[in-house]
Amino acid sequence: MKFFIDTANLAQIKEAYELGILDGVTTNPTLMAKEGIKGTEAIAAHYKAICEMVDGPVSAEVLGTTYADMVEEGKKLAQIHENIVVKIPMTKDGIKAIKWFTDNGIRTNCTLVFSAGQAILAAKAGATYVSPFIGRIDDSNWDGVQLIEQIVSIYNAQGFMTEVLAASIRTPMHIVRCAEAGADVCTCPLSSILGLLKHPLTDLGLQQFIADAKSLQS
Numbered sequence: 508m509k510f511f512i513d514t515a516n517l518a519q520i521k522e523a524y525e526l527g528i529l530d531g532v533t534t535n536p537t538l539m540a541k542e543g544i545k546g547t548e549a550i551a552a553h554y555k556a557i558c559e560m561v562d563g564p565v566s567a568e569v570l571g572t573t574y575a576d577m578v579e580e581g582k583k584l585a586q587i588h589e590n591i592v593v594k595i596p597m598t599k600d601g602i603k604a605i606k607w608f609t610d611n612g613i614r615t616n617c618t619l620v621f622s623a624g625q626a627i628l629a630a631k632a633g634a635t636y637v638s639p640f641i642g643r644i645d646d647s648n649w650d651g652v653q654l655i656e657q658i659v660s661i662y663n664a665q666g667f668m669t670e671v672l673a674a675s676i677r678t679p680m681h682i683v684r685c686a687e688a689g690a691d692v693c694t695c696p697l698s699s700i701l702g703l704l705k706h707p708l709t710d711l712g713l714q715q716f717i718a719d720a721k722s723l724q725s
């Protein structure tokens with residue numbers, strides 16, 4: 508399973524990259540707004556900076572909602588850097604735009620996916636990635652990971668090439684369960700990635716080893 512980081516924060520991207528386990532980055536308009544990025548030029552410069560930090564796919568989301576706007580905007584985003592993947596919302600116009608990008612050799616990430624039916628449409632349109640939002644499904648009292656399992660099973664049965672990118676990850680356990688469910692990619696906040704490191708028995712064991720190592724030296 509590939510690890511992407513779900514942020515537009517350059518310091519967090521750097522920290523995850525330096526761990527040596529980062530395969531890519533996803534962003535969205537909310538994450539860009541959090542960083543105070545405003546205006547077309549600043550947005551393009553920020554995506555370029557991210558692409559220069561990480562050697563892997565960087566999802567950049569269109570802001571328009573019509574087919575024409577998404578295609579126009581996505582073409583410009585794709586020109587920023589070869590690693591840009593155009594992120595398109597799951598709407599009727601979005602599906603048409605994904606098909607256009609597929610036909611023109613531009614990679615896409617279909618976002619805001621909450622059902623298996625939507626995931627089938629994204630795959631039919633040739634999306635490179637489909638992004639089910641598992642944390643938001645959990646928020647509405649359903650099991651987000653069950654949707655990952657269902658989509659993985661459908662894609663395997665049908666031979667769809669679209670990669671299942673589990674998004675809206677909130678906890679380290681989400682990452683573990685998505686790995687178990689067969690997700691191709693997990694896009695995670697830095698806190699969830701770092702959370703995977705933690706186990707109290709590791710801390711206790713290390714304290715003991717450090718103490719015993721000192722006694723070996725004296």
Ligand code: G3P
Binds near residue numbers: 638643674676
């Ligand atoms: O990748 C989608 C993600 O950013 C949404 O996460 O926590 O806002 O549901 P969240």
